[in-house]
Amino acid sequence: MHSREKMRAKNTALWNEQAGPIMEAFFSHTLEPMAILDAEFNFIRVNDAYAKIASRESDDFIGENHFDLYPHEENERIFRSVVDNKKPYLALAKPFEHPDQPERGTTYWNWKLFPILDYKGAIKYLVFTLEDVTAETRAKERLKEANEKLEKRARQLQKMSAALSAAEDRERERLSEVLHDDLQQRLVAAKFQINIAASRSNMNEDVAEQLEEAGKLLDGAIKKSRNLSHELCPPVLSQYGLGAAFEWLAVEMGDLYDLTLEVIIGTEAEPDTEEIRSFAFKSVRELVFNAVKHAGVDRVRVNMQRSGEQIQIIVSDEGKGFDVDSVLGGANKGFGLLSMRERLDVLGGSLLIKSSAGEGSEFVICLPGEESNETEREAVS
Structure with missing residues (x-):
């Protein structure tokens, strides 16, 4: 009798001797792919579910070495560490390519290898279970790729x-x-x-x-x-800066709408870039005009300060106020405010709105104080 056939007969006899009928019934009928190996990774027993994923018969595995059939250096190191440490190992979505079925491409598996010890603490069996998660993993990869494209x-x-x-x-x-x-x-x-x-x-x-x-x-x-x-x-913006432009705006609003615009400019609060200065001026002017039209006030405050690496501009009034969620989620969806917030996102800033009916309004614009060194984003294809 050839050595492989002797090994197969020995392993079969060992299993039949030590595995009771209950264990055999469970092993044979469980839907989870399962294999029993010895400490040298030779197959002792595989169930039908395990054989099916390899397109083989169960008996074809008996006496074969796992890594003769499925060479994989990393997995072999893991198997040997389980033998050495006598501790189970769980792998999640582990990629694998079937050497005898290349048409399947890369598949993904959750698998677990855990040792069964005898009364002396020596390894008696290794139980190897598999779960095919190829479909789920590929779906996640497609979703991730789609999200990356959307981003x-x-x-x-x-x-x-x-x-x-x-x-x-x-x-x-x-x-x-x-x-x-x-x-x-x-x-x-x-x-x-x-x-x-x-x-x-x-x-x-x-x-x-x-x-x-x-x-x-x-x-x-x-x-x-x-x-x-x-x-x-306004020429004053490009010639003298944002603070001077706010002062000019105060005069204009007083002349046109009899509105008192209180302007407070902190030390070193001037933004560094023309783009941010221009956006800040347009945003503040829009917020002041909104106060004139909707808040029913004759006084608005603009306070520009530097806070660390940010410029913070607060536009506040003590007028009628409004429900923020209703305005941003209403029919017109607060288009001007949403547009302002989206532009701030691009610039690396933010817009915080604090308001409620009868309690006045406060708009906090945060802008980068220095020119961003962010790497140039991808050009449109």
Whole structure:
């Protein structure tokens, strides 16, 4: 009799001698793939569930060595450590490639190897159980890959949004300069020429009236051009900074709406980058306008301070207040506030809103105080 056949007969006899009928029934009928090995990793017994996953008959395994059939250096080291330490080992979603079934590709298994000791503490058997988690693991990998793609796309869209906003700021500044440096100068020059013509003493009365009316129209056009230039991008922002722009805004709000805008600027509170200064000014101006329209107040406070590496701007009033969840979740979904919050996310900042009906409102804008060194995100494919 060949040595392998002798080993098979010996292991079968050993199992039949020591495994009682109850154990045999349990082993044979359990749905969990299970194998019994000796301390050298030779198969003593495998159940039908185990044989099925290998597309073999149960008897084909008896006397074979596990690692002759399924060579795997890492797993063999683990098996030997179980023998040496006499402690069980649990593997979760362990990748495995069947050497005799390459078409299956990489499969994933939860498996457990635990020793059965005799009364002397020596290893009598090794019980090896398997659970195929290939479908679940592949589904998780697909979900992870899909989430990574979504996150990448979200970052790309955020970057596009930031780029578009920056382009909008540049265009606003350009148009403001055109209005201020070109159109307004032309209108002022035209008004000057009309004033010269109107000063002539021998002018026909009808012509004088027409010139006076033309002068009034030019005054209106100059004022409108100046206001439009400031709305697009007040020159004071680029020339003197954010604090000065808030002071200018206070004067404007007082002139236009009889609103007292209290401005408090802390030491070294000025943001470093033009992008953040521009965004901060537009955000604060929008919040102040909202207070005028909705809060029913004649006083608003703007407080800009540096806190560590952040710039914190608090816009507060003691007006009507509102339910934050209702506004952000309503029909218009607080579009301006949501847009502001999304842009802040891109810039590395945040927006905290504190308000309730009858209790006033407080908007806390947190912005990075220094230019971010974050690695450039992926370009849109």
